[in-house]
Amino acid sequence: MNSRSAAAALISETGRGTKAAILNAALAAFGEKGFNGASTRDVAAGAGTSLSNLYNYFPSKSHLLAELLQRANDELLNRTSAAVQAAGDDPADRMREAVKAYVGFVVDHQTAALVAISEIRYLHGEHRERIVRARDSTQAIFGEIIAEGVAQGRFTTPYPDGAARNIVSMCSAISTWYRAGGRLSRKALAEQHARYALALLETRD
Template sequence: MNDRSPAAALIADTGRRNEAAILNAALAAFGDKGFNGASMRDVARGAGTSLSNLYNYFPSKSGLLAEVLRRANDELYARVRRAVADAGDAAGPRLRDAVRAYVGFVVDHQVAAVVAISEVRYLTGSDRERLVAARDSTEAVFAEIVAQGADDGEFRTPYPADAARSIVSLCSSVSTWYRPGGRLSRGQLAELHARYALALVEAPLAGTA
């Protein structure tokens, strides 16, 4: 995964510098080597700390992965919710801006988005259950918007639940192929996927401008 675009640090330093450094180093290690290939020693080295100090923060590699993915989903969820709240009441603009926010997150944090797709299979038990619940919360935002549009007649799809799941999958899959310096800018890429999403729900495209 080391050919992905470099991204800004996912976890900001808000007074817990060691933890932020560890989590960002873990994300880089998982992105570069995968969960199985990355070691706790790799993470400690990347964070500029000792292995023993790393274990004080995170006793297991799976717990570290779970926390990285939880933080990533929290950031994605917050971006989508803010975009939807600012979009007004109509389903079309709400869906358009939710997709724009999702794609923007993927571009900004591509490694986190790829790790969320490829490495989640290594989580088990309560770690996996909590992450699935968090992901479901994000998908539920899209499901609610599509259901609203279908109920109001703004969206003509007879399959709102399936359409919402397809839109989320469409947005997340951008992480697997996006490269910086491509023919589309960040904004153009987000706009293109907003149009795709509106087409999936069989909505007019006039509101995408």
């Protein structure tokens, strides 16, 4: 069986016991055991630090999860925005590059992408509201491209809002099944999903 893609560090580390090391250890623990199954003791051990030092940075597991998901959403938003800005004016080209950027993020940070869709249910109140706003900002990029394409007659889908949601869901779901070394290369995977998105939008040449 193919293994999952090698985990890339979501946050650059400068040493053991740092805030970055704690966040990366939390990501590994949540990815392996889930939010409920992982303890702060697991996270501290993974970061090579003490519980007291961990609590200096994060008062609770919820604070850890919220910070991780915010970092992941920020990275995804930055990648997607940059790809769209570099793609030119054609909505189809912009959508193609947005999807490729999203797929690239999921492949590079598969554990973070998986935790983002599976563990957000454990956040409540202000933490959850903040992450939902961040997630919606990324989906809004896709929605804006679709609106432009529909207005220009480039996309003919009668369901633009549903299309945006489904494209984002399709990309994020890659985290649940992708295996490094599998049949599809990173490039082929991105190209395939870009074509799926353009087909869903009923793109005209």
